[in-house]
Amino acid sequence: MNRWKLTVEYDGSDFVGWQRQDNGPSVQQSLEEAVERLAGETVRVHGAGRTDAGVHALGQVAHFDVEKDLSERAVRDGLNHHMRPARITVLKAEAVSQDFHARVSARERGYIYRIVNRRTPLALDRGRAWQTGRLLDAEVMNEAAGVLIGRHDFTTFRASMCQANSPVKTLDVLTVVRTGDEIRITARARSFLHHQIRNITGTLVQVGEGRWSVEQVRQALEARDRSKGGPTAPPDGLYFTDVVY
Amino acid sequence: MNRWKLTVEYDGSDFVGWQRQDNGPSVQQSLEEAVERLAGETVRVHGAGRTDAGVHALGQVAHFDVEKDLSERAVRDGLNHHMRPARITVLKAEAVSQDFHARVSARERGYIYRIVNRRTPLALDRGRAWQTGRLLDAEVMNEAAGVLIGRHDFTTFRASMCQANSPVKTLDVLTVVRTGDEIRITARARSFLHHQIRNITGTLVQVGEGRWSVEQVRQALEARDRSKGGPTAPPDGLYFTDVVY
Numbered sequence: 001m002n003r004w005k006l007t008v009e010y011d012g013s014d015f016v017g018w019q020r021q022d023n024g025p026s027v028q029q030s031l032e033e034a035v036e037r038l039a040g041e042t043v044r045v046h047g048a049g050r051t052d053a054g055v056h057a058l059g060q061v062a063h064f065d066v067e068k069d070l071s072e073r074a075v076r077d078g079l080n081h082h083m084r085p086a087r088i089t090v091l092k093a094e095a096v097s098q099d100f101h102a103r104v105s106a107r108e109r110g111y112i113y114r115i116v117n118r119r120t121p122l123a124l125d126r127g128r129a130w131q132t133g134r135l136l137d138a139e140v141m142n143e144a145a146g147v148l149i150g151r152h153d154f155t156t157f158r159a160s161m162c163q164a165n166s167p168v169k170t171l172d173v174l175t176v177v178r179t180g181d182e183i184r185i186t187a188r189a190r191s192f193l194h195h196q197i198r199n200i201t202g203t204l205v206q207v208g209e210g211r212w213s214v215e216q217v218r219q220a221l222e223a224r225d226r227s228k229g230g231p232t233a234p235p236d237g238l239y240f241t242d243v244v245y
Numbered sequence: 246m247n248r249w250k251l252t253v254e255y256d257g258s259d260f261v262g263w264q265r266q267d268n269g270p271s272v273q274q275s276l277e278e279a280v281e282r283l284a285g286e287t288v289r290v291h292g293a294g295r296t297d298a299g300v301h302a303l304g305q306v307a308h309f310d311v312e313k314d315l316s317e318r319a320v321r322d323g324l325n326h327h328m329r330p331a332r333i334t335v336l337k338a339e340a341v342s343q344d345f346h347a348r349v350s351a352r353e354r355g356y357i358y359r360i361v362n363r364r365t366p367l368a369l370d371r372g373r374a375w376q377t378g379r380l381l382d383a384e385v386m387n388e389a390a391g392v393l394i395g396r397h398d399f400t401t402f403r404a405s406m407c408q409a410n411s412p413v414k415t416l417d418v419l420t421v422v423r424t425g426d427e428i429r430i431t432a433r434a435r436s437f438l439h440h441q442i443r444n445i446t447g448t449l450v451q452v453g454e455g456r457w458s459v460e461q462v463r464q465a466l467e468a469r470d471r472s473k474g475g476p477t478a479p480p481d482g483l484y485f486t487d488v489v490y
Contacts, residue, residue: 009368056369080366089368121325123254123334124301128369 004075005096006031006045006062011087012055012235013127019050027051027088031062034082038075039068048102048243049109052195054127054235059091059110059242063102100245108172108244109192113185113201114237117178129182130201130237136208138178144207144217145174145185148200155224157203159195159232167224169193176204183208195232203230246310249320250341251276251290256332257301257480258372264295272296272333276307279327283320284313293347293488294354297440299480301373304336304355304487308347345490353417353489354437358430358446359482362423374427375446375482381453383423389452389462390419390430393445400469402448404440404477412469414438421449428453440477448475 008027016024020032031045048061070078075093083089099105114129116122117136122129148157151170158167173188185204187197203220206212212230220228253276261269265277276290293306315323320338328334344350359374361367362381367374393402396415403412418433430449432442448465451457457475465473 009365011369011371058369076365084366087368087371089365091363091365118336120254120321120334120336121329123332124256124303124373126256126332 001065001067001098002069003063003065003096003098003100005094005100005102006064006075006079006090007092008057008060008062009089009091010057010060011127012051012053012057014087015053017051017053017055018047018060025086027057027060028062030083030086030088031064031079034079035064035066037082038078039066039070041066041068046102048106049192049240051238051240052235055238055240056128057240060240061102061106061243061245063096063100102243105245106190106243108188108190110186110188110241110243111192111197112239112241113187113197113233114239115183115185115201115205116181117183118181127236130234132205132209134209136178136183136205137210138176138183138208140214141183141185141204141208142176144204144212144214145176145200147214147218148221149174152221153224154193154196154221156220156226156229157196157199158193158226159199160226162194164191164193167193169196174200176208197238198233198235199226199229201233201237205233206230246312246343247314248308248310248341248343248345250339250345250347251307251309251320251324251335252337253302253305253307254334254336255302255305256372257296257299259332260298262296262298262300263292263305270331272302272305273307275328275331275333276309276324279324280309280311282327283323284311284315286311286313291347293351294437294485296483296485297480299372300483300485302485305485306347306351306488306490308341308345347488350490351435351488353433353435355486355488356432356437356442357484357486358432358442358478359484360428360430360446360450361426362428363426372481375479377450377454379454381423381428381450382455383421383428383453385459386428386430386449386453387421389449389457389459390421390445392459392463393466394419397466398469399438399441399466401465401471401474402441402444403438403471404444405471407439409436409438412438414441419445421453442483443478443480444471444474446478446482450478451475
């Protein structure tokens with residue numbers, strides 16, 4: 001049996017999310033069908049992270065097993081060929097040992113969230129960023145982000161349908177940087193709760209607009225109560241960038 | 246009569262180009278129809294540059310005249326409202342004097358061309374960049390670009406249907422810079438010939454792939470013969486960035 005590790009880019013706008021669902025095309029299903037066409041075997045493709053509908057990936061990682069012997073290039077180019085015209089690309093295919101598991105072996109996951117801070121709608125970046133009109137103070141957003149770094153009970157920023165066993169997570173990196181009219185939030189952790197980054201982003205935007213103070217973010221975190229957190233930011237601006245193993 | 250200057254962003258993928266044509270929606274038509282809905286007047290919208298089908302704009306400039314008195318904000322937000330859901334956005338609307346003409350008054354136009362140099366198809370940047378698989382040497386491309394800077398007869402890089410009176414143009418800036426797997430060509434001039442940047446880009450890619458030498462680019466320029474130039478790059482990677490008046 002051959003185990004393959006894939007690094008995958010996709011435009012989340014076209015999918016119901018990573019995971020197979022009855023209500024539309026998923027990234028997982030597209031990959032599984034492409035493997036079946038390439039190798040003639042029915043497989044399960046495991047992803048490092050379950051991105052929601054509309055969330056993009058620059059470097060999602062996945063793995064699957066097939067009997068058939070294939071070269072790295074044949075896997076990469078063959079899957080890309082069979083997935084056309086879906087907006088999913090296998091950037092890299094690597095033969096790995098049976099120890100490797102895309103989800104379980106992951107030591108760190110990276111995401112960015114793109115906000116375009118301007119009054120007018122997005123023509124080129126529609127679906128690729130969150131457009132917010134009120135002027136955002138990225139420095140105070142970054143200060144508020146600092147409150148959330150480290151090991152905390154993130155219940156305040158956790159979706160009600162989150163299936164994680166524990167709401168305690170360790171956020172290794174959370175920074176907010178402005179370049180021109182774009183504000184980019186970078187988040188890194190071993191793992192995240194469902195909607196954690198989108199809920200944090202929605203809260204940080206409240207801070208950036210001057211509605212919330214940094215101290216209120218601290219109180220919200222300590223409340224361990226989703227109703228004390230800010231709104232959920234739209235999926236459009238979120239990108240799963242990479243996984244460290 | 247009130248003259249309005251507009252700064253406009255659009256995704257060229259959805260349009261037959263800037264100019265009104267019978268075979269599909271154009272940016273000009275979308276703007277003219279939006280002005281008619283906003284002001285109740287039939288107008289002609291003049292653009293600084295006629296972008297081709299598939300070519301994008303970050304800062305196309307246009308102007309039009311209306312009798313109706315409107316605020317800058319009403320023009321900007323009103324046009325954006327009436328153009329929905331087309332991927333065109335008026336970034337700025339400014340009241341200008343009758344001396345101003347978007348095309349005639351322009352002193353310098355800026356474009357960028359985005360190449361993504363990788364083996365795999367583009368998922369997120371599909372239609373937004375030219376993907377070329379062979380490894381490109383951006384430094385030698387930049388050296389070849391240097392040959393084209395200045396005042397020259399650009400017949401070699403001019404589309405056969407080009408309507409300009411003269412093939413002589415002055416290219417003020419032409420640089421090629423690589424950042425990761427992206428190669429960005431920047432071009433600035435008072436005006437350009439039809440397909441000039443796409444034909445230059447196609448030629449520079451020949452150089453980057455090692456098929457052409459810098460000297461061959463010089464000879465091609467001096468030949469003043471379109472058949473001596475490289476192929477036309479696709480429109481996908483071209484962005485009209487700005488106009489200086």
